[in-house]
Amino acid sequence: MDQILSKTSGLKIDFEVKRFMLGLSSLLIPVAMPEVITKNYSNIMKALTYLSSKSVEIRTKEKKEEMAEEENDTQGGVCEEDEDFGIDLDSEDDEDWDLDEDADEITCLYRSPLDDVDEVMFLAECLQKLQASSGEMYNYLMGQLDGDEINLFNSVMAYVHSQ
16 A cells, blocks of 8 residues: 555646546545555545645646647637647657657547546545544544645645635
8 A cells, every 4th residue: 555655746647646536535435444544544645635736736737838828829829730749750869759748648549437527526525425424534534634734635625616
C-alpha cells in the first residue's frame, strides 16, 4: 500500500489524478475494510488531499490556457487547422516533440465513462455520505490531516463548490 501511495507525487496528467482519486475515494466507505486499508487511512487522506489540490491546479492551468487561446483567436491568432503544434516536421532531431505538451492529444484518443465524473466532487460526496452514516469514522479520517492539510482540503472543497 505504501508503494501505491508513494506514486501520487509523480502524477501529472489529469486522467491519472482522476483515476487515482476515484479509487482512493471509494475506500472511504463505512464497511469492514482489510487491515492493510485501515492501517493506511492516514496516508490515504493525505494522498486524497494532495491529489484534490493537484486536480484543482490542473483545472486552473487548463482554464488559463483556454482563456489565452480564446484571446489569441479573437486577436487573429493562428487557426487551429494551420497550427503545427510547435513540431518542425522537416527537422532531423526529435527534440521538439514533448509528451507533456501533447498529453491532451494523446488522452483524447481514450474515452471512458470516468471522464464525466468530477473526482473532487466524488470525494466530497463520499465524505458527506460517510459523515451522515458514520460520523465517528468521518471525524477519524479528518483527524488524520494536520492543520495545513485541513486548510488545503477546505480550500479545494470551497473552490470546487464555487464552480
